[in-house]
Amino acid sequence: MEVASLPLPRPGAVFRGTIMRGGDHVKHNVVIKFTATYCANSHQKLAEMGRAPRLWFCEHVESVGMYEVVMDHEDEVRDYARPVNKEYVEQLRAAVKTLHDENYVHGDIREPKVLVTTGGLKLIDFDWCGKAGAARYPADISLASSFGWHDGVRRGGLIAKEHDEHMFKLLTGLPSMRRKTPTLRDSVNDQTQSSHHCNHPLYQWTIACKI
Numbered sequence: 001m002e003v004a005s006l007p008l009p010r011p012g013a014v015f016r017g018t019i020m021r022g023g024d025h026v027k028h029n030v031v032i033k034f035t036a037t038y039c040a041n042s043h044q045k046l047a048e049m050g051r052a053p054r055l056w057f058c059e060h061v062e063s064v065g066m067y068e069v070v071m072d073h074e075d076e077v078r079d080y081a082r083p084v085n086k087e088y089v090e091q092l093r094a095a096v097k098t099l100h101d102e103n104y105v106h107g108d109i110r111e112p113k114v115l116v117t118t119g120g121l122k123l124i125d126f127d128w129c130g131k132a133g134a135a136r137y138p139a140d141i142s143l144a145s146s147f148g149w150h151d152g153v154r155r156g157g158l159i160a161k162e163h164d165e166h167m168f169k170l171l172t173g174l175p176s177m178r179r180k181t182p183t184l185r186d187s188v189n190d191q192t193q194s195s196h197h198c199n200h201p202l203y204q205w206t207i208a209c210k211i
Contacts, residue, residue, distance in 0.1 A: 010034070012033075012034070012035060013033065013034045014031060014032070014033040014034075015031070015032045015033070016029070016030075016031060016032075016073060017029075017030050017031075017032050017070075018030060019056055019070060028056075028072065029072070029073040030056060030070050030071060030072060030073055031053070031070075031071050031072070031073050032068065032069070032070050033068075033069045034064060034066045034067065034068055034069075035066060035067050035069060035127045036066055036067070036127075037067065037127055037128070038058055038067040038069050038126055038127055038129075039104070039126040039127075039129035039130050039135075040055065040058040040069075040126075041104075042099055042102070042104045042106070042126050042129045042130075043055050043058070043069075043071075043126045043129075045098060045099070045102060045104075046095050046098060046099070046122075046123055047071075049094070049095075049098065050119060050120060050122075051091060051094065051095040051098070051120070051121065051122055051123055052071075052095070052122050052123050052124065052126075053071040053072040053073070053074050053122055053124065054071060054072040055069070055070075055071050056070040056071060056072070057069070057070040058070070071124075074115050074117040074118075074119070074122055075117055075118055076115050076116060076117055077116055077117060077118055087120075088116060088120070088121045089172055089174070091120050091121040092114060092121055092123075092168065092171070092172070093168070093177055095121070095123045096109065096164055096165070096168055096177065097177070099129070099164070100132075100161050100164070103131055103132050104129055104130065104131060104132065104135075105129065105130065105131075105132045105135050105159040105160065105161055105163070105164055106123070106126065106128070106129050106159075106164050107128035107129060107135060107137060107159035107163065107164070108125055108127070108128050109123070109164055109167040109168060109171065110147065110148075110167060110171075111171065113125045114171065128159060130159070132159070132160065132161055133158065134158075135158070135159045136156055136157060136158055136159060137153060137154065137155060137156060137157055137158075137159055138155070138156070139155050139156045140155070141153070141155055143155070148167070148170045149163070149166075149167075150162065150163040150166040150167070165177050
């Protein structure tokens, strides 16, 4: 694939755009992000069960030196800190459990990473995600108390399943991930940029604006 001329994006850069699958001529609204690391396997696993946005593309692109990740843009339907029903708690529980059953850890299950959409609850940003015992937090992770991290979180330290479970409890107000009466605090959380167009054997996408 080729990336059109555009100032190289910084790691963590996120854009809105459109994608059109070859042959159907139907445009889909997408999010396009650039990141140093990304766990496509865990994202795809949750996307298949409806607990993550549809993943269109995820590859390390040599011309930008990063992973380029293209996923459906999801419309959020609620504001932060509003209680939601048991269904959403169960969807979050199922997403985390699915990752852990496959021996994956997410590492960043905070409010901005948990979207309540018209299609239900969806987990995003699998940048830190990986296999338990191997995945590590970034060396520059902020350990400010406002994030509510588990006491065991360290810069460059291993991400543990108990850290994900801690964040689940922090989001839901539940004492554990075991099924009990839920109260989940929802997670819902332009500047125009130059056009960025990518060609791929199956898809074409164009960046419209930065998020």
